[in-house]
Amino acid sequence: MNNLLNTILKDTSSTNLLKHRLRILKTNLLKTFFGSQTEELSLCAEDLNWLKSLPLSLYQQFNKDNVYQIFSDLETEIAKLKILTIYLTFEPDEITLGQIGAFARKTFDPELLLDIKLNPNLIAGTALVWKGIYKDYSLHAKIEEKKPEILEGFKKFLR
């Protein structure tokens, strides 16, 4: 089970992407086991590439009898994973998201999942939420920190 989850998590760092990929994998497997041959899945190129990138050994673990059970177990395991909520000032593409996820896993935990949220008010940088505690590391927070000095500078300018 861990091998299966680790394979999926290998290049899947965000919760949204993980849910999406699990959904398409499950759909693909269900189609394979229970669907008709003529039925086609409407997937984008990135999703298809990801499905193709998965090793054959992963697919060989599934059969008609255990497919539902394995997905159920996977959901249970995913619920146990540590999630770091990260606020970004821009909407990252899959590659950027992968880079950020890889850096976070390298820095903290290889099984870490990111919950990506958007907040343009942060200006630049990021804010993090870990186990319910929010901490702002953005430019907005830095400006707030340096507020008296900045205002002093402005006041000098106004004189």
Added chain:
Amino acid sequence: MILSKYHTLYTFLFLSYYLVMENLPIELNQIIIFLGLASVAGLVIYNFRLNKRSNPLSEDQQKSYELIHNAIKKSQAILGSAELEGIKVAAETKFETAKLEKAYQSKLEEVLKQSEEKITQAQNQLLQFMAGLQERSQDFEASGQKAIHDRINQLFERLEERMGEFLISAESKTTSSLELELKSTRQLIETYKSQQLKLIDENILAMMEQTLNLVLAKKLSLKDQLDLIYEALEKAKIEKFIV
């Protein structure tokens, strides 16, 4: 005979009247007795002459006439002594009455004099009492006026004192109230000033942030964004925010 009976009845009535009227004054009684005896004597004489004219006098009649004559004499003697007695009694009565009147007069005068003296004395006492009463009333009035005067003076003094205290207290209260009001107004101005300055500061920061946001969104490259994110993650590790 009839006439004789009539005279007897008349005499009887006359005597009865005398007995009934015994309470009348002495002189009047004596007159009545005298008149009664005179009428009896008259009747006897009338009967004697009437009998003498009709019948010749017998021995018995002679005796009876003598008896009657004696009786008349005696009665005249009695009448005379009665008359004398009556005059004497009347004189004595008159004297006693005069004496009594005189005594009564003197007694009355004495009583009147005493009464007059007592009345005069009572009048004097009354006048004295009234004078005393007037004096006391004047004293009472004077003392009352003095008490009222003192009381009014006291009241005025107290009023003056209270007014002074009240004015001082009011002045102090007004001063402290004004000071408080002034302080409050100054505080309000300071608060307003600081709030306005804070608002201006916030507006300056908001303007700056908005400007930076607009500028950096265009000017900051993806690499720079990523560098900032990596920097933040490393800082979180250093701070042990994520364990």
